[in-house]
Amino acid sequence: MWLKNPAASQVISDRIEQRIMIPVEEARARILASVSPTMAETVSIAEAHGRVLAVSVQARVTQPPHDVSAMDGYAVRCADAVAGARLTVIGAAPAGHPFSGSVETGQAVRLFTGSVVPQGSDTILLQEEAQRQDDIVIPAETIRPDRHIRRQGQDFTTNQTVLESGRILTARDIGLAAAANSPWLAVHRRPRVAILATGDEIVLPGEPVPPGGIVSSNSHMLAAMIRAAGGDPILLPLSGDDSDTIRARAEAATKSDLLITIGGASVGDHDLVRSALGERGLTLDFWKIAMRPGKPLMHGQLAGTPLIGLPGNPVSAYVCALLFVLPALEVLRGLPDTPLRTQPARLVAPLRANDHRTDFMRGIITQTESGPVVESFPVQDSSMISALARANALIMRAPHAPQAAAGEIVPVLPLESTGL
Numbered sequence: 361m362w363l364k365n366p367a368a369s370q371v372i373s374d375r376i377e378q379r380i381m382i383p384v385e386e387a388r389a390r391i392l393a394s395v396s397p398t399m400a401e402t403v404s405i406a407e408a409h410g411r412v413l414a415v416s417v418q419a420r421v422t423q424p425p426h427d428v429s430a431m432d433g434y435a436v437r438c439a440d441a442v443a444g445a446r447l448t449v450i451g452a453a454p455a456g457h458p459f460s461g462s463v464e465t466g467q468a469v470r471l472f473t474g475s476v477v478p479q480g481s482d483t484i485l486l487q488e489e490a491q492r493q494d495d496i497v498i499p500a501e502t503i504r505p506d507r508h509i510r511r512q513g514q515d516f517t518t519n520q521t522v523l524e525s526g527r528i529l530t531a532r533d534i535g536l537a538a539a540a541n542s543p544w545l546a547v548h549r550r551p552r553v554a555i556l557a558t559g560d561e562i563v564l565p566g567e568p569v570p571p572g573g574i575v576s577s578n579s580h581m582l583a584a585m586i587r588a589a590g591g592d593p594i595l596l597p598l599s600g601d602d603s604d605t606i607r608a609r610a611e612a613a614t615k616s617d618l619l620i621t622i623g624g625a626s627v628g629d630h631d632l633v634r635s636a637l638g639e640r641g642l643t644l645d646f647w648k649i650a651m652r653p654g655k656p657l658m659h660g661q662l663a664g665t666p667l668i669g670l671p672g673n674p675v676s677a678y679v680c681a682l683l684f685v686l687p688a689l690e691v692l693r694g695l696p697d698t699p700l701r702t703q704p705a706r707l708v709a710p711l712r713a714n715d716h717r718t719d720f721m722r723g724i725i726t727q728t729e730s731g732p733v734v735e736s737f738p739v740q741d742s743s744m745i746s747a748l749a750r751a752n753a754l755i756m757r758a759p760h761a762p763q764a765a766a767g768e769i770v771p772v773l774p775l776e777s778t779g780l
């Protein structure tokens with residue numbers, strides 16, 4: 361009886377598992393399809409930095425508001441501004457105090473950078489290019505027309521769209537919104553991401569660690585990633601391997617934009633997340649992806665809230681968060697989905713042929729004179745958070761990638777540049 365043969369039944373269950381494991385790109389597409397941008401809220405420009413603009417901004421003023429001088433000097437008529445001419449200074453117009461009269465033949469008005477160019481004048485005589493004697497100014501050289509004048513509206517005009525919706529507001533954008541006299545901006549609400557770490561063995565950092573216990577690193581790592589990527593993480597209290605607690609905590613978090621569970625995603629007797637939430641109407645989209653680390657990734661909806669179940673191993677949780685949670689956060693923030701960006705690097709040492717799962721191997725990328733080179737760590741255990749913290753790159757190995765020799769080019773996801 362083959363069923364009584366454990367080795368044979370293992371082969372069969374491996375085959376079944378391979379069939380239900382979906383490829384990384386499909387998992388990503390299905391997760392992204394389940395999230396949509398948060399509603400817009402109005403915030404002051406003081407709070408808008410880093411937020412995603414939900415409604416385009418139209419200028420409420422024209423900039424510059426009038427023709428203004430770009431330099432300190434004199435507003436004159438070009439026809440008068442010949443070397444040695446004696447022009448009468450009839451007044452001064454500091455910035456913010458326009459001259460009310462007009463510059464007539466043989467006259468000049470003292471101006472400063474940003475002063476409104478008075479009527480009648482058509483060029484600026486720099487103070488360095490003139491000699492001043494009481495109320496007379498004498499150009500040292502003949503001046504061309506139209507010098508050093510910033511034309512009204514050369515920056516932007518009233519009602520012009522100065523900021524398009526969908527952009528992440530930079531410090532420069534905040535400056536532009538202020539200049540356009542738009543002190544309030546409609547931005548997407550920061551997505552709220554609830555994090556539920558599960559497991560009888562885990563305790564909070566700083567707590568006494570009982571025999572067999574470990575400190576929950578994943579929840580804090582994930583919260584830091586979410587905050588860095590523009591979301592608001594909500595760390596729920598830890599839950600033991602107890603269905604009632606997992607259900608209660610998860611249900612309480614369904615007002616969030618995304619619910620993340622950590623651990624309890626695999627096949628062990630104490631991996632309860634799927635079954636516990638299944639009883640509360642979790643609609644499972646998929647469970648298990650063809651990826652290493654991170655095979656038991658789960659995705660579904662609980663009471664209308666998208667749910668991503670991350671595996672408990674810290675490296676698996678990190679890589680899944682990088683590949684699936686952060687892109688989902690981008691969509692929630694109101695940004696377009698950006699594809700995974702790898703860069704080529706040369707292998708320092710050979711790599712074994714890959715199996716059917718996309719592999720993300722921890723390693724170190726170094727810039728050399730002949731381009732970037734990358735070396736994978738000899739031990740790739742997905743529990744080793746110290747190796748993850750030391751790594752600055754993930755080497756991506758496609759399913760069934762053949763053995764790769766030293767010197768071959770492989771795709772790499774750099775980690776440091778993301779600040780994560």
Ligand SMILES: Nc1nc2c(c(=O)[nH]1)N[C@H]1C(S)=C(S)[C@@H](COP(=O)(O)OP(=O)(O)OC[C@H]3O[C@@H](n4cnc5c(N)ncnc54)[C@H](O)[C@@H]3O)O[C@H]1N2
Pocket residue numbers: 557558559561562574575576577578579622623624625626627628631653654655656670671672673674676742743
């Ligand atoms: N028989 C099988 N066993 C396992 C399989 C399998 O296919 N068949 N898959 C393995 C893979 S791959 C992974 S990944 C893990 C994931 O399992 P779970 O998501 O159920 O995670 P746990 O069992 O709860 O924990 C795994 C590991 O991670 C530690 N952990 C859990 N939570 C945290 C946390 N918040 N911070 C730090 N570390 C955490 C936990 O103590 C375990 O050591 O399953 C394999 N097993």
Ligand code: MOO
Pocket residue numbers: 651652653654655656671673676742743
């Ligand atoms: O794939 Mo698990 O994710 O070995 O660590």
